Structures are given as structure tokens and as C-alpha cells.
Amino acid sequence: MIEAAIVGGTGYTGVELIRLLSAHPNVNIKWLTSRSEAGKPVTSIFPSLRGFTDLVYSDLGDDTTDALSQCDVVFFATPHGVAMTQAPKLVAAGVKVIDLAADFRLQSLQAFESWYQHKHACPELLKQAVYGLPEINRDAIKKAAVIGNPGCYPTTAILGLKPLITAQNALGSALVERRIIIDAKSGVSGAGRQAKLDLNYAETTDNFKAYGLAGHRHLPEIEQGIQAILASQIAHRIRFVPHLVPMVRGMFTTIHLGLTDEGVEQDLHSLYVTAYQNEPFIDVMPKGEYPDTRSVRASNRLRIAVYQDNSRHEATVLVVQDNLVKGAAGQAVQCMNVMFGFEETLGLNHVPIVP
Ligand SMILES: NC(=O)c1ccc[n+]([C@@H]2O[C@H](COP(=O)([O-])OP(=O)(O)OC[C@H]3O[C@@H](n4cnc5c(N)ncnc54)[C@H](OP(=O)(O)O)[C@@H]3O)[C@@H](O)[C@H]2O)c1
Incomplete structure (x- = not known):
């Protein structure tokens, strides 16, 4: 204990x-x-x-x-x-x-x-300090004295891109174009519990808005994740636009990718399934099925779907998580489990709440 x-x-x-x-x-x-x-x-x-x-x-x-x-x-x-x-x-x-x-x-x-x-x-x-994303930094987390627990948006973006960047590095060629567009939406609890005018019920309910277009603090963290932590050999240019949506919990991140000729030759879905097959908290959905935020509510699960359209040379990665669990407290407990040599899923195996 x-x-x-x-x-x-x-x-x-x-x-x-x-x-x-x-x-x-x-x-x-x-x-x-x-x-x-x-x-x-x-x-x-x-x-x-x-x-x-x-x-x-x-x-x-x-x-x-x-x-x-x-x-x-x-x-x-x-x-x-x-x-x-x-x-x-x-x-x-x-x-x-x-x-x-x-x-x-x-x-x-x-x-x-x-x-x-x-x-x-x-x-x-x-x-x-070690960046606390166990799916990437597990060995370093085991020995760490200080963990910087990732931001909620970066968790979805970095884990949503990891299999792709890893495959590009292994093949030594680009599967996707340099420009990556990350379009992300968060529930209002992402802004914390203190009273703020723009987070009032009347301001956020029945409303949907973008913010941080000129530069959100999670952008350098996403760039660090891709360029430094995943060590991408390609200097990707990230466009990240966060939105506030009228729900309490949940985060939905849509990643738009342009496929290169080499990318069209790959089955991206298989890449993701293989990359995450042993990760207890990451679920790659079957082809043709897409996630919703409710499917991860109050759980430490991050759910991903991959859509590939070779005729248009494009792909879309969809990522959902509960911003307060895998996006914050659950991830912190997952790191703690790793640091103290406990089973990584201990205290974290909740079935998401539906409806
Ligand atoms: N909400 C999310 O989805 C989310 C996701 C990932 C990461 N985060 C990050 O996690 C942190 C906490 O977020 P939150 O949403 O829980 O915020 P919050 O709801 O605003 O809560 C902040 C807490 O910090 C305490 N506090 C404030 N200033 C303090 C100080 N100077 N010294 C000691 N305690 C202080 C407050 O309690 P008292 O004022 O009573 O002391 C309160 O308990 C933030 O850095 C946030 O960016 C949040």
C-alpha cells in the first residue's frame, strides 16, 4: 500500500x-x-x-x-x-x-x-522529467521521479498519429503529406471548475465554437510529441484547431491526412491494429465502425478508427477519450501504476457509462 x-x-x-x-x-x-x-x-x-x-x-x-x-x-x-x-x-x-x-x-x-x-x-x-504517456514512454516512466502528465488534446493527437509516424520511420519514407490537420472538440469540463463568464450554462449550451486559432498551448506539446518523442524523420506541419462543444465530458479529435503514393500502398487500419494490439487502454475499431465520445465516458479507454480513401489519396483518423480520465486523472493513475510496479490496469478497468 x-x-x-x-x-x-x-x-x-x-x-x-x-x-x-x-x-x-x-x-x-x-x-x-x-x-x-x-x-x-x-x-x-x-x-x-x-x-x-x-x-x-x-x-x-x-x-x-x-x-x-x-x-x-x-x-x-x-x-x-x-x-x-x-x-x-x-x-x-x-x-x-x-x-x-x-x-x-x-x-x-x-x-x-x-x-x-x-x-x-x-x-x-x-x-x-518524463512525459507521462505510457503507450510511448513506458520504460522511462518506470524510473521517473517526475512525470509531466500529458495535456488532453495532445494525448489524442499523439496516440492518434503514433502508428503512422512509427511506420514512416521504419520504412524511411513518407506515407502522409507534411501537412497534418488536427480538428479537435472538447467538453466544457476541459476548462476546469472555476466560474468563468464564457463557460456559463447559457454561453455553452446549444452552442459550438472554435478557440485558440492563433496558437493553443497544446500545439507545441503535439509538435514535441511527433517530432521529438516519436522522433518523426519527416518535419510535419501541424494545424491544430480546438473547439468547445456542449457536453460535460468527452473529447473527439479528427486527424486529416493526405496520403502519398507510398501511403496508398499501405493498409493503415492494419498498421494501427498491430501497433496497439497489446495496449490495454487503446481500442482500434473494426473497419467501417466509428467511435463516439459516449463509448469511452468515465473510462480510461481511448478509441480509434481509421478511414482510408485511396481514390482521393486521403485518410482520416478519429480518436475519442474522456478528457478527465485518459486525458488527465486516469492517465496519471496509469503512470503511477507503472512507476510503482503495479499492474498497469489496476483501479482503471471501468466499463464506460452508457447512455
Ligand atoms: N479539465 C481537464 O479536462 C484537464 C485535462 C488535462 C489536464 N488538465 C490540467 O489539470 C490541471 C487541473 O485542472 P482542473 O480542470 O482540475 O482545474 P480546476 O477545476 O480549476 O481545479 C484547480 C484546483 O487547483 C487548486 N488550486 C488552484 N490554484 C492553486 C494554488 N496556487 N495552489 C494550490 N492549489 C491550487 C484549486 O483549489 P483551491 O483553489 O481550493 O486551492 C482546485 O482544486 C490544470 O493544470 C489543467 O490544465 C485539465
């Missing part, structure tokens, strides 16, 4: 971590922090957890690092800029750190500081 802490236990990813970890057979949640709800039982804010936990929120204040050092692993479900202030002391104390924000995702210090407009507090630790 390991001891865990969750910093930021009142947000949407925080409560998702409580849901997953309170049912995990090898984890005890020792600390759950909130500055705004300190002293209140978690069940008074989230009655869904009644009967599963009697945790009370703590504001650890000046004692934060000392208290968190009593744990084996600390999850930061906080805005960017929080984990980096405490991670060096925690790592020095032998505590594993999993940050659900962006402090340890971008390997380039310069890219982090320019996209997030925030000076990094521990550039040395950033160099050691």
Missing part, C-alpha cells in the same frame, strides 16, 4: 483522482488539499463520494512540502506554476511527483516560458 496526496482536490481532475484512487487497492490518500474548502469533508462538496471516503480538505499552508514529503506520490491537479515550486524538495525527499498541469510537459525551457509566460522554477528538474 502506498500513500498518496492530491494537491487541488476541488477541481474536476482532482475529484476524478479521488474517484479513481479511493477505489484503488494499493493506494491510501493521505492528504487532499484545497485553500478554499479547507476543513470541509470532501463529501460535502462531492456527495458522489459518500460511502467511499471520509477525507477532509486541508490547507497545508507553510507546511505543505513537509506534509507532502510523508507520501510516496504526490499528484498536482492544479494550474501550471504550482507543482514546480514544490517538486524539487519532494523529489529530494524521495517522493514521486505527477503533475497534471504543464510544468513538466515541454522539454524545452524556452518553449515553456514563451507559451505559458511563466518563468520555470526548476529547469534542472525539468530536464529529468
Whole structure:
């Protein structure tokens, strides 16, 4: 049994971590922090957890690092800029750190500081941090002290392209054109739980809008995933446009690809099936079947479909996930399982909720 802490236990990813970890057979949640709800039982804010936990929120204040050092692993479900202030002391104390924000995702210090407009507090630790995508970085995650848990959109984009980029590298030739268009849609919980005018019910219900066209912070993370982590030999140009859709949970990412003559000769669906056949959380759908967000709701599953039209030299990859589970808290727990040598699926094998 390991001891865990969750910093930021009142947000949407925080409560998702409580849901997953309170049912995990090898984890005890020792600390759950909130500055705004300190002293209140978690069940008074989230009655869904009644009967599963009697945790009370703590504001650890000046004692934060000392208290968190009593744990084996600390999850930061906080805005960017929080984990980096405490991670060096925690790592020095032998505590594993999993940050659900962006402090340890971008390997380039310069890219982090320019996209997030925030000076990094521990550039040395950033160099050691591992990007927490087990389907790509499993061996590195096993030995990592600090995990930068991936962003929700990058998880769909990088895993949606991985079999293709890997095949291109192996064949030494392009299967798809340089330009890749990633058209992605997220449910409103992707923006967190705090009140904001543009996230009001009346603003988001019966509405559908694009945002971040001039540059979303997940773009450099997607580019890093393809060029640095998957080591693409082709310098792909990514066009990424996120949208907000009127649903609570769920993410649907459509990847548009132009096929080269070599690409037309490949059966892309078979490439994906083979690449993911041993991945417990990735489901490649049969040819001719396409996913919907409901089919992964509240589960750590990421579902992919591949459509190929050789007459038009094009292909489309469709990827769905629950943004709060495989896109955040579930992925963090999957990383924790890998780091502590637990069965990777432990505490994560939920059947998605339908309807
Ligand atoms: N929502 C998603 O789908 C999603 C997916 C992937 C990654 N993420 C990332 O995960 C992180 C958390 O997202 P979220 O949606 O759960 O956010 P959220 O709903 O806004 O919750 C933020 C939490 O952080 C705490 N907090 C805020 N500032 C803090 C500080 N300075 N020190 C300590 N605690 C602080 C808040 O509690 P108190 O104010 O009470 O302390 C709250 O519990 C973000 O970095 C987000 O980008 C979110």
C-alpha cells in the first residue's frame, strides 16, 4: 500500500483522482488539499463520494512540502506554476511527483516560458522529467521521479498519429503529406471548475465554437510529441484547431491526412491494429465502425478508427477519450501504476457509462 496526496482536490481532475484512487487497492490518500474548502469533508462538496471516503480538505499552508514529503506520490491537479515550486524538495525527499498541469510537459525551457509566460522554477528538474504517456514512454516512466502528465488534446493527437509516424520511420519514407490537420472538440469540463463568464450554462449550451486559432498551448506539446518523442524523420506541419462543444465530458479529435503514393500502398487500419494490439487502454475499431465520445465516458479507454480513401489519396483518423480520465486523472493513475510496479490496469478497468 502506498500513500498518496492530491494537491487541488476541488477541481474536476482532482475529484476524478479521488474517484479513481479511493477505489484503488494499493493506494491510501493521505492528504487532499484545497485553500478554499479547507476543513470541509470532501463529501460535502462531492456527495458522489459518500460511502467511499471520509477525507477532509486541508490547507497545508507553510507546511505543505513537509506534509507532502510523508507520501510516496504526490499528484498536482492544479494550474501550471504550482507543482514546480514544490517538486524539487519532494523529489529530494524521495517522493514521486505527477503533475497534471504543464510544468513538466515541454522539454524545452524556452518553449515553456514563451507559451505559458511563466518563468520555470526548476529547469534542472525539468530536464529529468518524463512525459507521462505510457503507450510511448513506458520504460522511462518506470524510473521517473517526475512525470509531466500529458495535456488532453495532445494525448489524442499523439496516440492518434503514433502508428503512422512509427511506420514512416521504419520504412524511411513518407506515407502522409507534411501537412497534418488536427480538428479537435472538447467538453466544457476541459476548462476546469472555476466560474468563468464564457463557460456559463447559457454561453455553452446549444452552442459550438472554435478557440485558440492563433496558437493553443497544446500545439507545441503535439509538435514535441511527433517530432521529438516519436522522433518523426519527416518535419510535419501541424494545424491544430480546438473547439468547445456542449457536453460535460468527452473529447473527439479528427486527424486529416493526405496520403502519398507510398501511403496508398499501405493498409493503415492494419498498421494501427498491430501497433496497439497489446495496449490495454487503446481500442482500434473494426473497419467501417466509428467511435463516439459516449463509448469511452468515465473510462480510461481511448478509441480509434481509421478511414482510408485511396481514390482521393486521403485518410482520416478519429480518436475519442474522456478528457478527465485518459486525458488527465486516469492517465496519471496509469503512470503511477507503472512507476510503482503495479499492474498497469489496476483501479482503471471501468466499463464506460452508457447512455
Ligand atoms: N479539465 C481537464 O479536462 C484537464 C485535462 C488535462 C489536464 N488538465 C490540467 O489539470 C490541471 C487541473 O485542472 P482542473 O480542470 O482540475 O482545474 P480546476 O477545476 O480549476 O481545479 C484547480 C484546483 O487547483 C487548486 N488550486 C488552484 N490554484 C492553486 C494554488 N496556487 N495552489 C494550490 N492549489 C491550487 C484549486 O483549489 P483551491 O483553489 O481550493 O486551492 C482546485 O482544486 C490544470 O493544470 C489543467 O490544465 C485539465
